[in-house]
Amino acid sequence: MNNLLTVPEAELYYEVRGSGPLVVLVGAPMDADSFAPLADLLADSYTVLTTDPRGVKRSKLTDGGTSTPEQRADDLARLIQYVDRGPAVAFGSSGGAVSVLALAQNHPETVRAVIAHEPPLDHLVADGDELLAKSEKLMADYLSGDVVGAWEQFFALANIQLPPGMAQMMFGGERDPQQVADERFWFAHEMRESISWRPDLARLSAVRVLVGIGSDSTGQLCDRTSTALADLLGIKPTHFPGGHTGFADDPKAFEPELRRQLVEVVLDPGA
Incomplete structure (x- = not known):
């Protein structure tokens, strides 16, 4: 099911698959398509909600140009309430991890738990x-x-090593106009708001929070920020296959560990 939901200052594109307990898969700036293969794998046991974050691809802004974690959390809360299958387990990666942490802080009634995979909280x-x-x-x-x-500065800052000339191959020359528009929106209106966000640890303590780190991300910036968040919350990070975008790079390898975590969160009577 593919639909649009009107929210303050935006129209949100979202997709719903499957049946069962509600799982949200979200990124920022990654869109719903990036999570589609993983969502398809989980839909045999779960209702899976994916969305384009505000300002990205099919989720058009109707007023203003900002995408803060609080705005994205409000959007997710409205989507969860609208599809009426919650509370959800919300999995977010990168900027989406910041979104689900803000969701847990601001709308704890909408979630059973959140899984924050490599949040870039500088x-x-x-x-x-x-x-x-x-x-x-x-x-x-x-x-x-x-x-x-x-982009070369970005990857250097993230401590992600690219082969010589790879940034030029990836980001130089003719490119898809929608990809360029989404990328520009991220640099202009989304990146700063995500990386500078400060979690409220006291409010997060009221919700079950898991912090995920890719097994191939050792030494990268998001390994450091995620480890720091887990330490502050007094929990051990959960390691997932792959790197920062392991859920999209190899969803078949990523899915068993995510499913294991979902089973524990959803079916554990103490969760």
């Missing part, structure tokens, strides 16, 4: 101010037209 690490300053530079460079240079 304030949680000792060099956070330096990281945020470097991010400001690369965002400005991107918006001034240095697309490839900005």
Whole structure:
């Protein structure tokens, strides 16, 4: 089922698959298509909700241009209430992990638990101010037209090693206009708001929170920020197959561990 839901300042595109307990799969800036293969695998046991975050692809803004974690959390809460199959287990990755943490803080009644996979929360690490300053530079460079240079800075900051010339191959030359528009929206209106967000640990303690890290992400920035969040929450991180985008790179490898976590969260009477 593919539909649109009107919310304040946006029209949200969403998809619903399967039946059973509700699972939300969300990214930022990644859209619903990025989660479709994983959603298909889970739909035999769960109702799976995916969505394009506001301002991305089919989720058009109707007023204003910002995408804060609080706005995205409000959007998710409205979607969960609208499909009327909650409370949900919400899995979010990268900026989507920040979204589901904000959802847990602001709308705890809508979730059984949240799984925050590699949230890029720069304030949680000792060099956070330096990281945020470097991010400001690369965002400005991107918006001034240095697309490839900005992406090279981004991957260096994330400590993700690219082969020489790969950024030019990925982001130079002719590209899909929708991909470029979504990317520009992220650099202009979504990235800063996500990486500078500060979780409220006291409010998060009222909801079951799992912190996920990719097994191939060791030493990367999101490994550091995720480990810091888990330490602050007093929990051990859960390791998932693959790297930062393991759920999209190899959903068949990613799905068994996610399903194992969902079974524990959904079926455990103490959850």
